[in-house]
Amino acid sequence: xxxxxxxxxxxxxxxxxxxxxxxxxxxxxxxxxxxxxxxxxxxxxxxxxxxxxxxxxxxxxxxxx
Numbered sequence: 001x002x003x004x005x006x007x008x009x010x011x012x013x014x015x016x017x018x019x020x021x022x023x024x025x026x027x028x029x030x031x032x033x034x035x036x037x038x039x040x041x042x043x044x045x046x047x048x049x050x051x052x053x054x055x056x057x058x059x060x061x062x063x064x065x
Contacts, residue, residue, distance in 0.1 A: 020034060
C-alpha cells in the first residue's frame with residue numbers, strides 16, 4: 001500500500017514538473033516549485049493512509065491472520 005502511495009506521489013510531481021517545463025521554467029526551478037507546492041498534499045495523503053491502516057493493524061478476532 002505504501003509503495004503504491006509513493007509511486008503515485010512521484011508520478012504527480014514528475015507530471016507537474018513537466019507542465020512547468022512546458023511553460024519554459026528552468027529545470028532546477030521547476031523541481032523546487034513542484035516540491036514546495038506538492039509537499040503538503042503528499043504529507044496529508046501519507047498520514048491519512050497510515051491512519052486508516054491503524055484499525056486493521058490493531059484488530060483482533062476472526063480472520064486477523
